[in-house]
Amino acid sequence: MSKSGRVAALLLCLGLLAPAAGGAPASADPPGAAALDQRITDAARRLETVVEQYNDAGIALRETLARARTLDGTLAPLEADLDARQRTLGGLAASLYRHNLYGPDVTLLSTRNPRDFVDQLLTLHRIDTEQRRAIDAFRMARDRVDATRAALEATAAEQNRQRARLAATRAAIEQQIAALQALRRDAYGGGYRLPDVELPPPPYVPGAAGRAVAFAFAQIGKPYRWGADGPDAYDCSGLTSQAWARGGARLAHNARRQYHEMRHVSRADLRPGDLVFYYGGISHVGLYIGGGKIVHAPEFGERVRVEDADFAPVHGYGRPTG
Structure with a gap:
C-alpha cells in the first residue's frame, strides 16, 4: 500500500475520514499538512478526554478500595463482640444449671420451703432478664456483622466492575495511541520528533x-x-x-x-x-x-x-x- 493509502486507512480507523459511497475504499489522496495536523489535534483532544475519564476511574477505584479496607477493619471488633456474647450466654447457662432452674416444675419439686422458692423465682427472673438482654445484644451484633459483610461484598463487586471498566478504557487508549503514532510516522516520516520548546524566564510569584x-x-x-x-x-x-x-x-x-x-x-x-x-x-x-x-x-x-x-x-x- 502506498504512503497516501496508509494515511487514508489510518484516518478511517480513527474515524477521521469518511468512506467512499457504496463502501468502496476511500480516495487515497492524503490531506494537506495543515489539514492532517488539525485532524491529529482533534483526535488527540478526544484521546485526552478518555485519559481524564481513565484518571477519574482510577481515583474512584482507590476510593472503593479504601472503603473496603475500612469495612474490613470493622469486622474484627464485631467478631470479638459476638464471641463475648457467646461467652455470656454460656455463663448464664452454667448459672441455670448450678441453680437447678431449667424449668418451673423442676424448681418447685426441688424447693423445701416457700422462702427458698421465692428466692429461686427471683433468681430465675434476674437470670432470665440478663439472658434475654444478652441474646438481644448477640442478635444485634450478629446483624451488624452480617450487614457489614454484605456491604463489603457489594463494595468488592463494584471494585471488580470498576476494574473491568478501567481495563476497557485502557485498551481503548492504547489502541488510539498506537494509531496516532502510526499516523504521525506516515505523515512526517521516520524523522518526526517533538518540536523544541523555548524556555522563557519564569515570572516572580510569591x-x-x-x-x-x-x-x-x-x-x-x-x-x-x-x-x-x-x-x-x-x-x-x-x-x-x-x-x-x-x-x-x-x-x-x-x-x-x-x-x-x-x-x-x-x-x-x-x-x-x-x-x-x-x-x-x-x-x-x-x-x-x-x-x-x-x-x-x-x-x-x-x-x-x-x-x-x-x-x-x-x-x-x-x-x-x-
Missing part, C-alpha cells in the same frame, strides 16, 4: 502559588504522556496536581475533580497559580502564570509549554489553597 508556578516552569519541554504525573512526563491534570503539591495543596489527578475541589474565581480575578479549565466536559486544565498565559501539558505528541490562556474554550477558573 508564596504557595509561586512554588506551583516555579515547578510548572521547570517541567517545560517535557513530553505529554497519558496518565503521567512526572517526573519525566505529564498529562494535563498530572502537571497541575504535582505543581500544586509543591504549593501545599493536594489535588486529584483529574481535571473535572480538580475544578470541583477548589474555589472558583472570575476571569477578572485571575492570579498566577490559578487553574484554567477547558471544554464543556472539563477535559483539560492548565496553570495560569499571568499576562494571559498558562503552562500546560497540551496533548499527545506535544511537550509542556507556555500558551495563551484562551487557546481553547474556557469552562472556568479555580484557585487552589496551599
Whole structure:
C-alpha cells in the first residue's frame, strides 16, 4: 500500500475520514499538512478526554478500595463482640444449671420451703432478664456483622466492575495511541520528533502559588504522556496536581475533580497559580502564570509549554489553597 493509502486507512480507523459511497475504499489522496495536523489535534483532544475519564476511574477505584479496607477493619471488633456474647450466654447457662432452674416444675419439686422458692423465682427472673438482654445484644451484633459483610461484598463487586471498566478504557487508549503514532510516522516520516520548546524566564510569584508556578516552569519541554504525573512526563491534570503539591495543596489527578475541589474565581480575578479549565466536559486544565498565559501539558505528541490562556474554550477558573 502506498504512503497516501496508509494515511487514508489510518484516518478511517480513527474515524477521521469518511468512506467512499457504496463502501468502496476511500480516495487515497492524503490531506494537506495543515489539514492532517488539525485532524491529529482533534483526535488527540478526544484521546485526552478518555485519559481524564481513565484518571477519574482510577481515583474512584482507590476510593472503593479504601472503603473496603475500612469495612474490613470493622469486622474484627464485631467478631470479638459476638464471641463475648457467646461467652455470656454460656455463663448464664452454667448459672441455670448450678441453680437447678431449667424449668418451673423442676424448681418447685426441688424447693423445701416457700422462702427458698421465692428466692429461686427471683433468681430465675434476674437470670432470665440478663439472658434475654444478652441474646438481644448477640442478635444485634450478629446483624451488624452480617450487614457489614454484605456491604463489603457489594463494595468488592463494584471494585471488580470498576476494574473491568478501567481495563476497557485502557485498551481503548492504547489502541488510539498506537494509531496516532502510526499516523504521525506516515505523515512526517521516520524523522518526526517533538518540536523544541523555548524556555522563557519564569515570572516572580510569591508564596504557595509561586512554588506551583516555579515547578510548572521547570517541567517545560517535557513530553505529554497519558496518565503521567512526572517526573519525566505529564498529562494535563498530572502537571497541575504535582505543581500544586509543591504549593501545599493536594489535588486529584483529574481535571473535572480538580475544578470541583477548589474555589472558583472570575476571569477578572485571575492570579498566577490559578487553574484554567477547558471544554464543556472539563477535559483539560492548565496553570495560569499571568499576562494571559498558562503552562500546560497540551496533548499527545506535544511537550509542556507556555500558551495563551484562551487557546481553547474556557469552562472556568479555580484557585487552589496551599
